[in-house]
Amino acid sequence: MQATLTLLLDGLVYASYLFIVSVGLTIVFGVMKILNVAHGGFYAWGAYAAAYSIGVAAQLGLPDWFGLILIGVSSMCVGLIFGYLIERLILRRLYQHEEVIILLATFGLFLVLEDLILLVFGVNPYFAYQPMVYLGSVELGGIFRDVYSLSLLGLACLVAFVCWYILNRTKWGKILGTVIYDREISLAIGINVTTVYVWTFIIGATLGALGGAYISPTISVAPGISIDVIVLSFAVVVIGGMGSIPGALIGAVMVGMLRALAVHQFPELELFVVFAVMAIVLMIRPEGLFAPAKVRRI
Amino acid sequence: MIVKTLSSDHTIGWVVASFTTLAIVGLFLPNWVLNGTMFGLARGLAVLGLLLLWRTGLISFGHALYFGIGAYAVALLEKYTGVSDIFLRLAAALIAASVVGFILGFVLRNYRGIFFAMLSLAFSMVLYGVLIKSEALGSTDGFSVSQTTILGWQPETKYPLFLMIILIGALAAVGVHVYFRSALGHLTTAVRDNEIRVEYLGYSVARAIHLKYVFSAALTGTAGGLFAMALGQVDPDSMVNWTVSGELVFISVLSGPGSVAAPFIGAVAFEFLRTFAFELAPHAWQLIVGGTLLGIIFFLPRGLWSLMEHVLMRKERRRG
Numbered sequence: 001m002q003a004t005l006t007l008l009l010d011g012l013v014y015a016s017y018l019f020i021v022s023v024g025l026t027i028v029f030g031v032m033k034i035l036n037v038a039h040g041g042f043y044a045w046g047a048y049a050a051a052y053s054i055g056v057a058a059q060l061g062l063p064d065w066f067g068l069i070l071i072g073v074s075s076m077c078v079g080l081i082f083g084y085l086i087e088r089l090i091l092r093r094l095y096q097h098e099e100v101i102i103l104l105a106t107f108g109l110f111l112v113l114e115d116l117i118l119l120v121f122g123v124n125p126y127f128a129y130q131p132m133v134y135l136g137s138v139e140l141g142g143i144f145r146d147v148y149s150l151s152l153l154g155l156a157c158l159v160a161f162v163c164w165y166i167l168n169r170t171k172w173g174k175i176l177g178t179v180i181y182d183r184e185i186s187l188a189i190g191i192n193v194t195t196v197y198v199w200t201f202i203i204g205a206t207l208g209a210l211g212g213a214y215i216s217p218t219i220s221v222a223p224g225i226s227i228d229v230i231v232l233s234f235a236v237v238v239i240g241g242m243g244s245i246p247g248a249l250i251g252a253v254m255v256g257m258l259r260a261l262a263v264h265q266f267p268e269l270e271l272f273v274v275f276a277v278m279a280i281v282l283m284i285r286p287e288g289l290f291a292p293a294k295v296r297r298i
Numbered sequence: 299m300i301v302k303t304l305s306s307d308h309t310i311g312w313v314v315a316s317f318t319t320l321a322i323v324g325l326f327l328p329n330w331v332l333n334g335t336m337f338g339l340a341r342g343l344a345v346l347g348l349l350l351l352w353r354t355g356l357i358s359f360g361h362a363l364y365f366g367i368g369a370y371a372v373a374l375l376e377k378y379t380g381v382s383d384i385f386l387r388l389a390a391a392l393i394a395a396s397v398v399g400f401i402l403g404f405v406l407r408n409y410r411g412i413f414f415a416m417l418s419l420a421f422s423m424v425l426y427g428v429l430i431k432s433e434a435l436g437s438t439d440g441f442s443v444s445q446t447t448i449l450g451w452q453p454e455t456k457y458p459l460f461l462m463i464i465l466i467g468a469l470a471a472v473g474v475h476v477y478f479r480s481a482l483g484h485l486t487t488a489v490r491d492n493e494i495r496v497e498y499l500g501y502s503v504a505r506a507i508h509l510k511y512v513f514s515a516a517l518t519g520t521a522g523g524l525f526a527m528a529l530g531q532v533d534p535d536s537m538v539n540w541t542v543s544g545e546l547v548f549i550s551v552l553s554g555p556g557s558v559a560a561p562f563i564g565a566v567a568f569e570f571l572r573t574f575a576f577e578l579a580p581h582a583w584q585l586i587v588g589g590t591l592l593g594i595i596f597f598l599p600r601g602l603w604s605l606m607e608h609v610l611m612r613k614e615r616r617r618g
Binding site for chain 1: 357412417421423428431539541544551581588589590595
């Protein structure tokens with residue numbers, strides 16, 4: 001019983017984390033048709049910015065809860081600055097290219113972002129445990145978990161709800177839907193597609209950075225953290241269907257649970273199961289489980 | 299036009315000439331240059347495999363799968379049977395990669411664009427996931443590969459291996475060139491331009507892509523085998539991880555799809571660029587690579603080879 005509960009909790013916490021990281025990736029793909037490898041770079045920058053600022057805050061003697069605010073602020077800064085610059089300076093010049101070429105360009109950006117981290121923050125790891133210590137731990141059905149990891153679940157639900165609300169209940173959602181459906185027609189009816197693209201990319205980048213920033217107190221923030229994350233979030237997004245937010249949710253839960261199961265029962269299969277499932281899903285449904293239906297153009 | 303005349307008449311001659319030059323120059327090269335060139339040329343062979351697919355408009359983001367299979371075939375052959383002969387090693391690498399390529403080809407031939415790239419990535423990560431966790435396959439440390447022998451003869455220097463690598467590279471380049479000029483090869487560009495019309499002409503697109511995929515896997519697998527022999531070691535992170543696939547794709551973009559010689563030039567250039575970048579700016583290495591990738595996409599979409607084409611075109615114009 002306790003083992004099952006541990007497994008369930010581990011899986012859900014990991015799934016929430018994956019969801020937060022991958023939802024930005026799927027939004028960017030859905031609207032802009034860009035498979036953004038640089039998303040891993042935003043994740044790493046978020047983690048570093050948060051860990052660094054929490055470290056500085058602790059040195060200045062600020063209270064521990066202040067770290068939680070810093071996590072939000074630093075991910076927004078990272079998303080706003082990098083998202084805006086990259087969309088304006090690089091991506092918008094590439095929209096007429098094939099999808100795969102844009103994929104390569106984002107791969108180049110990913111490498112650049114990785115090394116910029118080394119240049120700015122150095123090679124030594126950062127630790128930012130203060131927010132985690134502040135929230136303490138709690139007993140759940142006989143097992144102790146830190147509140148901080150559990151709060152990831154809440155954050156994931158919040159992100160999912162806000163995305164759902166914006167897309168289905170606001171004018172912005174309608175505009176986005178139109179742009180996704182037909183870019184040219186949206187231009188013709190007076191939607192400023194350029195602005196929509198910039199904001200979509202900024203939001204995607206911010207969500208990626210938020211994933212990194214929020215997880216940073218629980219890990220040691222060191223070079224190379226984004227390498228695994230980017231392929232895992234690809235798996236999540238591909239399993240769920242690229243461009244679909246419910247898909248990202250289902251994909252995250254599937255990958256999170258599978259990984260938890262593998263870690264507890266068959267540790268040697270940890271990475272294997274995730275990508276095996278991804279391959280199987282792609283074979284059966286090439287567009288992923290929840291991909292929006294597409295018109296076939298000949 | 300000019301590119302066509304160039305490749306129709308001269309490519310094979312060029313390959314033979316560069317092979318001879320390399321074989322002679324290799325005798326006088328210092329060891330570290332010889333090593334770098336070997337790594338570069340082995341990678342170039344792998345990129346030649348990618349070029350084969352790229353001409354059809356397919357970019358595989360998981361070719362490290364075959365690179366790794368080739369390398370591990372060499373290492374495992376030695377571990378379990380003690381074989382160190384170069385021909386047997388190459389056969390193992392080639393067969394292992396072709397068989398896997400043949401099986402996966404049934405699935406992959408139905409995918410295009412981003413989905414092809416992603417599914418290839420998934421397959422390569424499955425292998426990576428198995429390798430890093432499996433003790434029997436060397437886990438994260440991998441194995442060492444003993445020195446290669448040639449028909450029972452154990453060479454004292456690395457030169458014979460170098461000679462073999464350039465020989466295989468030259469043969470592969472000529473082979474791929476001949477293939478591109480065959481009817482099946484011409485189908486490559488046709489498939490990229492309009493698949494439905496190719497089907498109406500009575501060719502099976504899926505079969506053409508499948509065949510190409512197996513060729514590509516075989517080339518990349520052989521390259522992996524050669525790379526393992528040149529390096530004397532195999533391990534998952536430098537041979538199977540997705541960053542390796544990214545590197546191979548990077549070299550293809552750097553070299554451009556223009557010619558069968560381009561991958562080798564691009565890969566050797568990459569190898570030395572990396573050596574020097576590591577010396578000069580160890581923390582900015584990926585920055586240089588990433589920046590170069592973006593620069594090439596923006597300013598030189600047909601790769602380094604297009605510079606070459608440019609020069610040749612000017613020469614031809616002067617003559618004509």
